[in-house]
Every structure is written in C-alpha cells, then in structure tokens.
Amino acid sequence: MNKEKTAIILGATGLTGNILLNQLLNDSRYATIKLFSRNSVNIQHPKLEEHLIxxxxxxxxxxDFFADEVFCCIGTTKAKTPNQNTYKAIDYGIPVTASRLSKVNGIDTFVVISALGANPNSNIFYNKIKGKMEADVLKTGIPNTYILQPSLIGGNRKEKRAGEQFFKIIMKALNYIMVGPLKKYQSVDPEKIATTMVYLANTNFSSGRIxxxxxxxxxxxxDRN
Structure with missing residues (x-):
C-alpha cells in the first residue's frame, strides 16, 4: 500500500493554485497539504496546514519546507506589478528559492507554472524572466522537475481585468481552429493545468518542459481514465 503523501503549494490563493488545492484536498493519495502564502485561503480542512509568511x-x-512534492503556482502580471524589480522577485525569485529549498530538503518532485514563450534571451521582459526562472530551476537538479508552459490561462479571476477577459473570450472562440501545430497557442483552462500538475507528480513522465x-x-x- 502506498503511503499518503504531503504536498506543498505556493500560490494557493491564485486562480490555478486554488483549483489545485481543491483537487489535492479531494485526492486520497495526499494526507497533508501545506500552504505557504501571504494570505489565508479561508478553508477549514483536516488535511490543510497553512503557513502565512x-x-x-x-x-x-x-x-517547515518538507514534503513529497512542491507545486509552485506563483505569478503576477505587468498590470498588477508594474515595478520590474518586484516583478522579478515574484516570478523569478520565489520559484527559484522554492526549488533550492526543495533540493536541500530532499524533495524529489517540483512542479512549476511558467509560460508559453519563456526564453532567457528574449527581448520581452516577461518572457525573459520566465526563461531565466526555468533555467535556474532546472539547474537545481531535482530529479522530477516539471515546468508547465501554458498559453493564455482562461477562467474568472477575483480581480477584474476587463481587457484580459475580452481577450480570453476571443481566444476561446479561436481554439476551435487552432489545431495541429497551432494547438500550442490555444487558451487553456486552469482546471486542465491543475489536473496536469497532479498527473505529472504521480506518474513516471519524463522531466522537463511541458x-x-x-x-x-x-x-x-x-479525465478519460
């Protein structure tokens, strides 16, 4: 019989992170879910252990940073964080620090959300920061490292982003014609990202960029299985 596992989530108050949290709370393979975040998710559950930091x-x-797996859903936007130094501290600094702590504490599985177009040599600041984050997370050498590169993430966020919401509607409509090589540009529901994160952590899928x-x-x- 497999032992019940402990998972750490960074970013559980965000859109994808919150969906992931609920999936893990309902997953019998997990006995404890540790959250490291600034704000509480305001959920009472016997599996839940919150570290407000x-x-x-x-x-x-x-x-306190001990678990079987780490799921990093940290991320911000230019609109929400216009200061580039703060932006880098969030999108680069937190995931890389988490990966290094995971390595030191013997955590063998690290799953992090990046973005389509991540490239350390990009002239686009956002893509460059994500690319540097990916490179330094991989350098950590955690055996099972999975870096997800989603396109535009669908779903409804708590904060209102009118322009982004309009673009999501357009992208979702275009998904029907984005097939074959264009499928990588389809918008993706946060539920699918969370489901894939859990799937990767519980299979022998090859490490690397997804x-x-x-x-x-x-x-x-x-979903079919």
Whole structure:
C-alpha cells in the first residue's frame, strides 16, 4: 500500500493554485497539504496546514519546507506589478528559492507554472524572466522537475481585468481552429493545468518542459481514465 503523501503549494490563493488545492484536498493519495502564502485561503480542512509568511523570505522557513512534492503556482502580471524589480522577485525569485529549498530538503518532485514563450534571451521582459526562472530551476537538479508552459490561462479571476477577459473570450472562440501545430497557442483552462500538475507528480513522465498542447492532452487523457 502506498503511503499518503504531503504536498506543498505556493500560490494557493491564485486562480490555478486554488483549483489545485481543491483537487489535492479531494485526492486520497495526499494526507497533508501545506500552504505557504501571504494570505489565508479561508478553508477549514483536516488535511490543510497553512503557513502565512512573507514569500520574499521563504528561505527563512526551511525547517517547515518538507514534503513529497512542491507545486509552485506563483505569478503576477505587468498590470498588477508594474515595478520590474518586484516583478522579478515574484516570478523569478520565489520559484527559484522554492526549488533550492526543495533540493536541500530532499524533495524529489517540483512542479512549476511558467509560460508559453519563456526564453532567457528574449527581448520581452516577461518572457525573459520566465526563461531565466526555468533555467535556474532546472539547474537545481531535482530529479522530477516539471515546468508547465501554458498559453493564455482562461477562467474568472477575483480581480477584474476587463481587457484580459475580452481577450480570453476571443481566444476561446479561436481554439476551435487552432489545431495541429497551432494547438500550442490555444487558451487553456486552469482546471486542465491543475489536473496536469497532479498527473505529472504521480506518474513516471519524463522531466522537463511541458508545452501548452501537452498540458491540454495530458489533462484530457487523465479525465478519460
């Protein structure tokens, strides 16, 4: 009989992270879900263990950072975080620090959300930061490292982003004609990202970058099983 596992989630108050949290709470393979975040998710559950901290000081909580798997759903936007230094501290600093803590504490599985177009040599600041994050997470050398590269993430966020919501509607309509090589540009539902994250952590899938079309395919495969 397999032992029940402990998972850590960073970013559980966000759209995808919150969906992931609910999936893990309802998954019998997991006995404990540790959350490291600034704000509470306001859920009472016997599996849940919340650590309300300043994520910029994550390395100070090494003694609590023990689990079988780490799921990192941290991310911000230019509109929400216009200061580039703060943006880098969130999208690069937190995931890389988490991966290094995972390595030191012997955690063998690290799953992180990046973005389509991530490239450390990009002239686009957002893509460049995501690319550098990916490279340094991989350098950590955690055996089972999965970097998801979704396109535009669908769903309804708590905060209102009128322009983004309109673009999501357009992208969802275009999904029907984005097939074959264009599938990697389809918008993707956060539920599919969360489902794929859990799937990857519980299979022998090859470590590395998981493209947008693979996120969609793996989620649909898991739903059929």
């Amino acid at each position: 300043d994520l910029f000081e994550l390395e100070s909580y090494q003694k 493209k947008n079309n693979d996120i969609i395919d793996l989620a649909e495969k898991n």
